[in-house]
Amino acid sequence: MMQAFLASQFFFNWRRNLSAIIGSVIIAIFIVIVAFGPLMVAQDPYDLTQLNLLDSYKPPAWLPGGDPRYLLGTDGQGRDVLASIIYGTRVSAMIGIAAMLCSCLIGTSLGLLAGFYGGRLDAIIMRIADLQLSFPSMLIALFLMSAVGTGVDKVLIALTAVGWVVYARTVRGSTLGEIEKEYVQAARVAGLTNAKIIRRHVLPNVLTPLIVIATVQVGTFILIEASLSFLGVGVPITQPSLGLLIKNGFDVLFSGLWWTSVFPGLMIMAMVFGINLFGDFLRDELNPRLK
Amino acid sequence: MNAMLDVEGLEQRFHLNPGLLDRLSFEGGRPRLKDLVVHAVNGVSFSIAKGEVLALVGESGCGKSTVAKTIARIYDPSSGRIRIEGEDITDYDHAKLLPVRAKMQMIFQDPFASLNPRQKVRDIVAEPLLQQVGDGARAEVADKTEALLARVGLNAEHGGRYPHQFSGGQRQRIGIARALSVNPGLIIADEPVSALDVSIQAQILNLMMDLRDEFGLAYLFISHDLSVVHHIADRIGVMYLGFMVETAPRDQLFARPRHPYTRALLSAAPSIRPSRMTEEIELTGEVPSALSLPTGCCFRTRCPFAWDRCAVERPVLQDIGDGQSAACHLIDEPERDNQ
Amino acid sequence: MTMQSESRDPLLSVRDLRTWFHTFSGVVKAVNDVSFDLAQGEIMGLVGESGGGKSVVGFSILGLIDPPGRIEGGQILLDGEDLAKASEDRLRKIRGREIAMIFQDPMTSLNPVHTIGRQMDEMLRLHTDMDEAARRKRCIEMLESVGISQAEDRLRAYPHQFSGGMRQRVVIAIAMLAHPRLIIADEPTTALDVTIQSQILKLMKRQVADHGASMILVTHDLAVVSEVVDKITVLYCGQVVERGDVRDVISAPSHPYTRGLIDSIPNPDHRQPRLSQIPGTVPDIRNLPKGCNFRDRCPRAQALCAQEEPKLSPTRQSLFAACHFPIGTGGDA
Numbered sequence: 001m002m003q004a005f006l007a008s009q010f011f012f013n014w015r016r017n018l019s020a021i022i023g024s025v026i027i028a029i030f031i032v033i034v035a036f037g038p039l040m041v042a043q044d045p046y047d048l049t050q051l052n053l054l055d056s057y058k059p060p061a062w063l064p065g066g067d068p069r070y071l072l073g074t075d076g077q078g079r080d081v082l083a084s085i086i087y088g089t090r091v092s093a094m095i096g097i098a099a100m101l102c103s104c105l106i107g108t109s110l111g112l113l114a115g116f117y118g119g120r121l122d123a124i125i126m127r128i129a130d131l132q133l134s135f136p137s138m139l140i141a142l143f144l145m146s147a148v149g150t151g152v153d154k155v156l157i158a159l160t161a162v163g164w165v166v167y168a169r170t171v172r173g174s175t176l177g178e179i180e181k182e183y184v185q186a187a188r189v190a191g192l193t194n195a196k197i198i199r200r201h202v203l204p205n206v207l208t209p210l211i212v213i214a215t216v217q218v219g220t221f222i223l224i225e226a227s228l229s230f231l232g233v234g235v236p237i238t239q240p241s242l243g244l245l246i247k248n249g250f251d252v253l254f255s256g257l258w259w260t261s262v263f264p265g266l267m268i269m270a271m272v273f274g275i276n277l278f279g280d281f282l283r284d285e286l287n288p289r290l291k
Numbered sequence: 292m293n294a295m296l297d298v299e300g301l302e303q304r305f306h307l308n309p310g311l312l313d314r315l316s317f318e319g320g321r322p323r324l325k326d327l328v329v330h331a332v333n334g335v336s337f338s339i340a341k342g343e344v345l346a347l348v349g350e351s352g353c354g355k356s357t358v359a360k361t362i363a364r365i366y367d368p369s370s371g372r373i374r375i376e377g378e379d380i381t382d383y384d385h386a387k388l389l390p391v392r393a394k395m396q397m398i399f400q401d402p403f404a405s406l407n408p409r410q411k412v413r414d415i416v417a418e419p420l421l422q423q424v425g426d427g428a429r430a431e432v433a434d435k436t437e438a439l440l441a442r443v444g445l446n447a448e449h450g451g452r453y454p455h456q457f458s459g460g461q462r463q464r465i466g467i468a469r470a471l472s473v474n475p476g477l478i479i480a481d482e483p484v485s486a487l488d489v490s491i492q493a494q495i496l497n498l499m500m501d502l503r504d505e506f507g508l509a510y511l512f513i514s515h516d517l518s519v520v521h522h523i524a525d526r527i528g529v530m531y532l533g534f535m536v537e538t539a540p541r542d543q544l545f546a547r548p549r550h551p552y553t554r555a556l557l558s559a560a561p562s563i564r565p566s567r568m569t570e571e572i573e574l575t576g577e578v579p580s581a582l583s584l585p586t587g588c589c590f591r592t593r594c595p596f597a598w599d600r601c602a603v604e605r606p607v608l609q610d611i612g613d614g615q616s617a618a619c620h621l622i623d624e625p626e627r628d629n630q
Numbered sequence: 631m632t633m634q635s636e637s638r639d640p641l642l643s644v645r646d647l648r649t650w651f652h653t654f655s656g657v658v659k660a661v662n663d664v665s666f667d668l669a670q671g672e673i674m675g676l677v678g679e680s681g682g683g684k685s686v687v688g689f690s691i692l693g694l695i696d697p698p699g700r701i702e703g704g705q706i707l708l709d710g711e712d713l714a715k716a717s718e719d720r721l722r723k724i725r726g727r728e729i730a731m732i733f734q735d736p737m738t739s740l741n742p743v744h745t746i747g748r749q750m751d752e753m754l755r756l757h758t759d760m761d762e763a764a765r766r767k768r769c770i771e772m773l774e775s776v777g778i779s780q781a782e783d784r785l786r787a788y789p790h791q792f793s794g795g796m797r798q799r800v801v802i803a804i805a806m807l808a809h810p811r812l813i814i815a816d817e818p819t820t821a822l823d824v825t826i827q828s829q830i831l832k833l834m835k836r837q838v839a840d841h842g843a844s845m846i847l848v849t850h851d852l853a854v855v856s857e858v859v860d861k862i863t864v865l866y867c868g869q870v871v872e873r874g875d876v877r878d879v880i881s882a883p884s885h886p887y888t889r890g891l892i893d894s895i896p897n898p899d900h901r902q903p904r905l906s907q908i909p910g911t912v913p914d915i916r917n918l919p920k921g922c923n924f925r926d927r928c929p930r931a932q933a934l935c936a937q938e939e940p941k942l943s944p945t946r947q948s949l950f951a952a953c954h955f956p957i958g959t960g961g962d963a
Binding site: 517518521556 | 854857890893905
């Protein structure tokens with residue numbers, strides 16, 4: 001298996017593409033942070049008993065007044081900024097991935113139904129999608145969040161409501177192409193039911209372009225979630241994401257206490273940058289028209 | 292004894308669904324929405340006996356593939372009757388069609404699009420049979436699949452591979468094995484060799500002929516290539532613009548074509564053995580649109596013999612002896628054939 | 631390599647052409663040591679099955695080989711000028727003016743957003759110094775000569791308003807506009823119906839004769855070739871296996887591959903229960919067998935064929951074949 005991968009054209013092209021390698025490395029680092037982050041820092045920033053108000057607003061360790069225990073400094077409650085970032089990254093990444101999976105599931109199902117059955121069902125689904133696309137996704141998310149309230153689950157709902165459209169449209173388009181193909185006609189002649197045709201013949205053949213969309217969408221969702229949290233309608237204060245960390249630090253940004261918001265900001269930037277680099281490589285690799 | 296396949300007055304119309312503005316027209320100053328209808332097949336009748344090979348020939352857009360796919364019930368017919376061994380399947384729904392699928396299978400044109408790229412070859416071949424016997428009989432199906440692969444010239448090891456690992460000719464063999472899996476009496480073959488190189492084409496044609504002798508198969512063979520048709524068919528039907536214009540036993544059609552379109556088709560076919568046809572009818576112009584059929588005879592806009600009667604009266608297929616029929620007014624007025 | 635002695639100076643002379651593609655899975659020697667001559671006014675058929683390299687020869691002559699493909703060696707002499715070494719600038723001038731091309735799908739050579747008239751006019755502006763009125767007159771004449779009626783009105787039409795056969799006529803008209811000396815037609819009638827195909831073939835043959843041009847007809851269809859060309863070059867796995875005058879090749883080929891191709895075509899005059907077929911499939915071109923490329927499928931193969939690669943050499947009449955045991959020279963019939 002591993003050997004087959006190392007011998008594949010995918011791996012061959014990956015090795016020759018510097019931005020793909022950089023993207024992969026960044027993503028790998030973030031996967032490690034998300035999986036093992038809490039083990040890497042001494043402090044649990046949300047365990048109040050571990051906080052010491054005397055340590056508040058310490059600058060990063062390399063600046064005068066810095067404390068070697070707090071590499072990136074501390075915030076107003078004496079929380080280690082590095083620990084906050086690592087916990088926040090987990091929240092941001094989890095929300096991004098979970099919302100992507102929900103969007104993908106719902107969007108793909110609706111796209112398959114619309115493309116395969118056509119007619120009125122298609123018209124209804126696609127008009128809803130069109131309507132949704134005519135508003136900025138940020139606006140829809142903001143509107144939904146103010147309607148249903150804040151919380152991690154509410155953020156997921158809002159992001160899914162914004163994100164399913166792109167899958168539905170892509171899958172519907174590929175489905176229309178697939179059902180014209182002779183192997184789908186052959187499946188009809190073989191006597192398969194529509195459900196089986198969709199599951200066995202259409203679905204496996206419309207998934208490839210979704211990999212690219214899903215990858216890039218995780219980045220987009222991380223940004224939208226950060227914006228929502230920054231505006232105060234995102235995650236609750238007990239589970240701060242990177243966006244909320246930036247907001248918390250923003251209040252004191254111009255008092256010279258820049259580190260509490262700049263480092264979370266850099267973290268978001270690095271994460272989305274890595275995802276997009278890798279997404280671009282996938283787009284080139286998986287798009288048959290560019291070959 | 293019933294015919295394997297009996298088709299009567301088959302018609303197939305496709306409604307195009309363009310935007311409102313494209314359909315808008317003005318008649319006498321009043322706006323009207325016109326319905327755009329493609330008249331793909333216009334009243335085609337024929338039957339195929341058990342073990343017989345009937346070929347439908349014609350140029351692209353003549354409706355021959357639509358006839359094939361309508362009989363296979365990939366499309367629902369607009370009107371007409373389709374009978375398989377005497378059983379009228381025209382109005383059958385999915386559940387009632389399932390046992391019929393065991394009598395009638397199909398081979399497709401494009402060896403690259405007719406196999407699902409994400410399925411293993413053995414799953415592709417087993418699929419029609421599994422629908423018939425249910426998932427409980429997987430073991431027997433696996434044995435049968437292996438035997439089928441061997442019969443079409445592949446081996447058991449090939450069964451574990453994916454379609455992209457095969458050449459066009461091998462893929463067409465896989466498609467043939469799939470069609471054979473349910474032991475059908477009729478195979479509808481839609482241009483099965485036209486996408487293949489000529490040396491591979493001969494291999495597949497030979498295989499199809501061998502299988503016919505071995506299993507007593509009847510074929511409905513769709514093709515545009517007259518030399519292929521001449522090789523494989525017992526009887527030939529010539530289609531033009533959704534109409535059957537001539538049917539005849541093979542040798543008779545090649546020796547004595549009666550419809551002007553058949554004659555033009557035969558003389559236009561390129562040949563490496565130039566002795567064959569002396570008569571030369573060269574057609575001018577192009578096939579009219581199936582959106583608006585000409586009045587009278589469908590072929591009159593390109594026919595060198597057409598006269599006023601052809602524009603008024605649509606000729607019907609009439610028997611001219613020895614199993615040959617043609618739809619042409621020249622049969623009534625042979626003196627107008629001045630070539 | 632043995633050279634064919636030509637009485638006339640050839641217009642085009644391809645010598646030991648090698649076009650290789652460096653792909654992930656190995657080097658594809660699509661064209662490997664291909665040589666042929668084409669005289670003024672001659673039509674040559676370049677025949678072979680898919681993967682034979684016939685289209686790549688055409689693209690190499692036009693200088694249209696893109697990476698990972700590259701012309702690795704050999705000469706393409708057009709009137710003595712080596713196109714294999716010509717600059718991209720020079721090639722651009724030659725394409726259209728000296729060498730015209732006609733492809734299988736006319737839509738790839740016609741721009742869908744411009745009218746036919748504009749595309750024809752552009753061709754003339756690029757390659758001649760006619761004034762506007764003269765150019766327009768020439769466009770109309772040209773359209774009429776390819777059998778398009780109401781040419782003046784048709785100049786204002788867009789490609790999608792023509793049927794497939796008509797589009798191919800327009801492509802031919804554009805190709806002939808600048809009086810090219812060589813036309814490369816790559817499967818020009820494969821996408822067309824037989825009745826239209828015979829019209830287009832006749833038209834091409836007449837146009838080439840009227841302009842005194844030469845043509846290379848790239849096709850997989852021996853029947854098409856036999857009706858149009860003067861001589862045939864047969865390719866297999868990127869190499870010439872046989873060449874000669876069309877009548878000699880069709881009636882009594884000396885290479886077993888050519889024989890197999892011809893026999894695979896059903897013969898309406900002598901219908902046999904089984905077609906004779908070439909067994910097996912084309913070998914993987916990245917991994918060709920030692921010796922003769924065709925030996926695994928060849929009924930005449932002997933021990934020598936596995937050891938030594940056959941060279942193209944004269945056999946009978948006008949024929950040259952790359953075979954150790956050509957048909958009709960050994961002991962058999």
